[in-house]
Every structure is written in C-alpha cells, then in structure tokens.
Amino acid sequence: MKMAAACCALRFQPRLGLSFLPALSLSNQISVCRLCLPQCSQKIHSPAATSQEKSSGRSGGLASPPTIDRQTAIDVNPPRGTRDFPPEDMRLRNWLFQNFREVSRLFAFEEVDFPILESEALYTRKAGEEITEQLYGFEDKGGRRVALRPELTPSLARLVIQKGQSLPHPIKWFAVGQCWRYERTTRGRRREHYQWNMDIIGVFDVTAEAELISSVVTLFKRLGLTESDVGFKVSSRKVLQAVLQRYSIPEELFGEVCVIIDKMEKIPMEEVEKKLVALGISVEAINGLLQVLALKSLPDLEEALGSAEDAVADLKQLFSLAEQYGYSQWIQFDASIVRGLSYYTGVVFEGFDREGKLRAICGGGRYDHLLSMFGGTDSPACGFGFGDAVIVELLKDKGLLPDLSPEVDDIVFPIDQQLQGSASMIASRLREKGRSVDLVLEQKRLKWIFKHAERIKASRLILVGEAEWQKGMVRVKNLSTREEQDVKVDELS
C-alpha cells in the first residue's frame, strides 16, 4: 500500500520529472499500483503475485512504463454521429459486405477504393443538394480545404480522368466505403455510413442501367428479399428535360430544378413551387412539370411526351430488358423519381420497401457529364450507391438477419499447465491445415471451457492431457455429438 501511494503521489507531482517513473515501474522490487491504472486504484500486487510473476519470467506484471501525463478521463463513446463496431456488429457488417462483394464478382466488376479524405473542390456544386450542404469539410494544417467524402462517385470520376485512355473501356468498378456528412440539425441521425457502389463507364446504352439494376436484384435475392418486399422506381431525367425544353427553360438550370423536385416528398408543395419560381421558372411550366411528374405508367408518358422522345425510348428498352433478365416484377415506372444528385442526366432509379416504412434503400442513375464537370472528357457513365443502414433495418423488420456467431473450428485446451507448449504445437498444426483454432491461454476449469465452446460455437474440443500426451495422443471431442476419442497427434486433421 505504501508503494502504491508513493507511486501515485509521484505521478501527481508535476515537478518531479517523468524520468523517475519508468525506473520505478520496471523494478521488480517495487510494485506499481496497477498502472496507476485509469482510476489509480490503490491496489498493489500482492507479494505472492509478484513472486509468481518473477518465476514465470515476467517483470512488472500489468504495469507498463508510464509515458505521459495522466489525462483527464476520456469520453468512451465514439464521436457524435459515428459508430463503433463491436464483434457482433462487425460480423453483421462483414456479412453484408461479403454479399456486396460476391454480387459484384458475379457481375465481373473489379473493386477499387479511394481516400476517405478528398479535396473539397470535388464536391462544390451549386445545385443546393443535401449532400453538399452537409459536407464534412474543413481546413487541414496546410491550409487546404478538404472534406470527408460524402459519396464515392466523384472520387471514381477523378480516378477515371487520372487514368485516362489507358483504361480499357467499359470500366466496371465497384467500391465499398465509408461516407460522411455533417448535419447542422442532428436528431440522432448518423454522420457516417458505408456505401456499396457499382459503376459502369463507357456504355451509352441503357443496357448498363439494366445490368446495374439486375445486380441489386441479385443482392436482394441473396439476402432473402422478394419482389413483394422491395421494388425499384424507375424514371429518366430526360423526362424532365423534355418538359423544360418545351417551356424554353435554360439548360443550365436543369440540375437545380431536379434537386428541388427531388425534395417534393420532404417539403411542402408551396415551398417547392417557391423555389422553382425563385429560379425563374414560370407558373405555367411548373404546372406542366407537376403534371408529368404524376405519371405512373409508360403508356401515359408516351402519350404525354410522344414516342419520339429519348426518355420514352430509353425507358421502353429498359423495361423490355428487365423482362428478359427476369426482374420486371421488381420495377415500375414512376416519373416523380429524380434523385437528389445534380449530376444525373438520364435513367434514375431507387430501391424502396413496399411497405413504405423506410427511406430509399439504394439509388442510382446515369451521369454522362460528370467527367467534364471535373475537366475531363465526357464518357457515358452510370452507377448506384447502396447504403448499409436501411437494408439492415429492413432485414431486421423481415426477420431476415442471419444468426452470425464467431467462426471457430477447434478449441485446444491444455488440461495441465505444463502442457501449454504442447497445446500450442497442436494449435499450430491445425492452423496450418486451415482450421480456426482458439488456444486456451491460461488455466481454466473444464466447466468454463464447455461454456466458452458453446458461446463461440466451436465444433471440436481438443484436450491435451498428460496421460494421452505420453502416448502421443490427444482427446478429441465432437461438440455436436458429444462423442470423444483419442487421436494420434500425427493423424489429427
């Protein structure tokens, strides 16, 4: 106790140099109260513990050399709006991402990634999009404006421009990455999420969109969802473009008009109209727009715009492809879908839950001019983003979340402490064969071992005991059948 007090006292004596401390803690003679552990508990090692540690060759036990001044206690919660992923959450995330990656593989896309931190200029667009208004941007120590990426597509466009013509087209890339936003009004909404993106660069035809939607359908099916759980609303921004042309609305307003119209479901209609009027759109044009946006069937669209319109031709081709892919039951035309990103130019789509309880599950579309916005040469492009949050809510609602447990094949347990080395040898052998092995690292009771085995759903228990070991054997217990037998170490597999 005396030593502990002395040690803590030292740490709180600002005038005593820190150089005193390592000498104290490394000494076998003087027990440091455990690290002056966070709470500086007044516990010290008992003399017995100290001698045991000495005999096992450890000096100092848990006490590591103190290095820096004691800090004020930290907040153990992750920063506001962010998440930790303890094992059970990480298992779920990995499972979801494995599905993203597997579907991408089925469609022969290659994985890419980009820095989470990008130059802010990559996202400055004047369209009033939510995504850029909530940009998590700041100045770095070099005075550069940077931002945590709010989405992946601009980075992808940047990389495509950088690689230039050396890339064989079409480019089919996918990425799974964390995206950030900084909301001014935080109401329990998170500031980060992960997104799976698939993009095709270099294809003019809606065959590309059809392929992208097919990949999301494939994912949904893998996750156990059917067309009665989820669907896609599909439209084309060319529908809006046709209407705007009809009313001679300048093309440069197109992106902004789309972003305003996308807010129709979130803000009152008068607000939407006010914003459109502020852009200089006539009331007559607004009424024309609203009429077309209410359309829910392709024949009606064709009647409204005429069959010569690109929008009509694109959508008809897309729906006909969907039939041949076999997912026409999953998609429906809905002219009100425009999506909130200003850079979309053609077909847009969004995945939704049919009960209408959740936000969009995913969204995507064609963005043929994004590359030139960044000073590159235009290339036809389309892609989608699929977040990690809504899908998990949906799967939870539907009871479709898998029961994931740690994946351990074997537990290796030395019954006698002196067989620890032999147990590690057994563990190494099994690991070389590719088995996942949990080697028990300290003395435990068999009762604990069985409970532990159940918790981690191990399939075998390998007991290394003196009597068997003398005969070059170990006891192997099959944890599902409870059968056990002695197996020669050389025959263990």
Ligand SMILES: *[C@@H]1O[C@H](CO)[C@@H](O)[C@H](O)[C@H]1NC(C)=O
């Ligand atoms: C346990 O026994 C069952 C039934 O014989 C067998 O199917 C299973 O593969 C065994 N498990 C291990 C890990 O050997």
